[in-house]
Amino acid sequence: MTGRDNALWLQFWRDRRTDFHQIAVNSLLAQFWPSLNMAHGSRVFVPLCGKSLDMLWLAEQGHQVIGVELSEVAVKAFFKENRLRPVRRRLGKFTLWRSGRLSILCGDYFALTAAELGQIDTVYDRAALTALPEDIRGQYVSQLRRIVPDTATILLLTAEDLELEPVSDETDDVSDEVIALYGKDFVIELSHVQRIDEADSQAFAAGEAGLYKVFHLSSKTPSQA
Template sequence: MRRPNTGRDNALWQQCWRDNDIDFHQKTVNSALIRFWAALGILPDARIFVPLCGKSLDLLWLAAQGHSVVGVELSPIAVRAFFKAARMQPARRKHGKFTLWQSGRIDILCGDLFDLTASDLGNVAAIFDRAALTALPEDIRHAYLAQLRKIVPAACKILLLTTEEPEAGETEDQPFAIAEEISSLYARAYDIDLSHVESLFEADADPLIKELVRIEHKAYLMTPKSLPELLA
């Protein structure tokens, strides 16, 4: 199968940061991270990977738990803004295809996630994915997961937060289930625990659509399966 053009939206992402068009940025630590992180059972001194991290305050929260944190972010504007807001004075140096920003327990690799290698990240114990998956175009998500599995250890756990539209035919009063796409992407390699669902009515991303749409915010805990072929 031909790999999709994973970098086709890179220029658009960079422009969003230049224009300060970043309504997606949360001004507080994500509540689901605080609530569900302990369920992964990660040791305090473990290394945590945060893909597509932007200038998220979640990096600071993870570091405050004793973790060393490595994020990857395409926009240097976002990286600079993170350290400025945190009142940190990061060291900067070239690191392969990336610029590595470092301060305290936090490293941010500025560059394209699809250029990362396992040696760039080090021995990562867990991934915190705060809607990085669902921020990507659908045809890139398989490539995204394939890239993650190439660059993190087989035993790496995941806390995945998603923003999803309801499944076709699903009504508001039906029990929520693991989304078909999440199952198709992760079920072969991971045991999936849907830990939380919050259903909200929100404004559509398309400004021409005036009515509110139902959006499901979900928290998934992913534990790798111990299958020999997955550990090879």
């Protein structure tokens, strides 16, 4: 990500222009997470996490959760709004905020190393990929491959504007971009496609408007590569 993009993201949080923040746990996370059959205590990585309430939900399922977020404003708000008292310490170029099963590394995702992140069992990407400019997404995935073990699975939620994306009943039509970015290293399963608009009043009010796709990615075996 460029310095310009970083500066813009930080300014969004300083100005409280955070319409992208969902005010409730993502309904698709609660619906599709159980299908991963993750063991109690599994370590879950949430890239570009903001102050997402999804992290609380994952911790409540018994998982160790670690996010990475550039904005200190967002990290501080997450712990304050959820009445958590984190312990902070420096870790390389990052500040690690930790409370119980919840940890957030405050700093630049693209500067993160595998050693700083530690062992990861699953990645939960709630529209982090599609929030990035298209020319940055390849770098995002390359960085993920560097810092996350090959054995980790990924639950990927993509979000697209309804005005820009035609709605199709073909739920097995995996987007070309996901194939291009992940297809070399992962088996890609498209689990669900959902349009959320004013007709779904509860989800719409929670800030979930858009066309959502849920993917389950698992690393290819040598015979599949």
